[in-house]
Amino acid sequence: MLGTLEVVTTVVVGLMVGVEFSVAFIMSRILDALPEDSRQLGHAHGGRMLGALMPYWYIGSVVLSAVWTVAGWHHEGAGLVVTAAGLLIVSVIMSILLLVPINDLNKTWTPENRPVDWKEQLHRWNRYHYIRVAVLVAAFTLLVTALA
Numbered sequence: 001m002l003g004t005l006e007v008v009t010t011v012v013v014g015l016m017v018g019v020e021f022s023v024a025f026i027m028s029r030i031l032d033a034l035p036e037d038s039r040q041l042g043h044a045h046g047g048r049m050l051g052a053l054m055p056y057w058y059i060g061s062v063v064l065s066a067v068w069t070v071a072g073w074h075h076e077g078a079g080l081v082v083t084a085a086g087l088l089i090v091s092v093i094m095s096i097l098l099l100v101p102i103n104d105l106n107k108t109w110t111p112e113n114r115p116v117d118w119k120e121q122l123h124r125w126n127r128y129h130y131i132r133v134a135v136l137v138a139a140f141t142l143l144v145t146a147l148a
Contacts, residue, residue, distance in 0.1 A: 002071050009064040010143045013088070016057050017133070017140045023050070024133045028126055037111045043122055047107045051100075058095060062088045065143070077146030084146070087139035091132050098128040 023046070031042040065085035072078055102125040109118060 002068075002075070005064070005068050005071060006143075006147050009061070009068050010140075010147050012057070012064055013061045013084075013136075013140050013143055016054075016061055017136045019050075019057075020129070020133050020136055024126070024129050028129075040106075040109060040111065040114055040118060040122075044106050044109055047103045051103055051107060054095075058088070058092050062092060065139075080142045080146035084139040084142035087135050087142070091135045091139070094128065094132050094135070099125060099132065102128075 027046065031039050031046070033039075034042060062085065065081060065088055069078065069081050069085050072081060102121050105115075106118075106122065106125070109115075115121070
């Protein structure tokens with residue numbers, strides 16, 4: 001049972017890392033290459049679409065890693081899983097405090113009502129997102145190492 005939990009947790013976190021990595025290094029660049037209205041509308045649509053899914057994915061990843069921590073407490077690699085769970089919690093806190101407020105505004109913007117500093121706000125979101133991706137990659141790496 002523990003082995004299944006380890007694999008499921010690692011796969012769930014790994015897929016989340018892949019999505020967030022793609023957002024940071026592929027989708028953002030594609031959207032930024034579009035003309036202004038399309039660029040901003042694409043960011044808003046992505047924020048609405050992924051914003052509806054990601055809270056469940058992030059919280060689910062934290063829960064899975066916490067269950068792995070408890071179930072595997074006396075097994076080798078438990079410290080790595082605890083650290084990974086801590087990093088996943090940091091990513092949730094970062095999301096709530098730094099990224100979600102910008103995303104919630106961006107989701108409602110249209111070319112007619114967006115603020116003058118909309119580009120700066122999107123750049124700020126991207127900077128925070130790069131840091132969050134680094135935290136997620138570190139958590140994933142620890143989980144894979146604990147699994148190995």
